Amino acid sequence: MKPNSLYAQLELIPETPEQSVQSDYAMGRVWARAKARLRPLSNRLVGYLCGDADVRVTVRRDRQGQTAFVVYDAVTQQRHTFDSEQDLRAWADRRYYE
DSSP states (O other), rough: OOHHHHHHHTTOOOSSHHHHHHHHHHHHHHHHHHHHHHHHHHHHHOEEEOHOOOOOEEEEEEETOOEEEEEEETTTTEEEEEESSSHHHHHHHHHHOO
């Protein structure tokens, strides 16, 4: 029994089974594309709302070639500078294990 055209439109019933398969596939592609575009935005929003507990380390070198490790601790919102990687690791160990 084939539904009449008006009933099919009101109930969103496809006229033929092929239309259903094509529209489901097209909607799946649209949904996948939308999720891919929204994922980075949602990750940034969650990071902003929940805060970021990770430590950010930046390596800097001055004109004489001396290396300095600049660390930003998001939990305490403090910046620390270390002359060696060993000092940085010792600080990180104390931070995480206290």
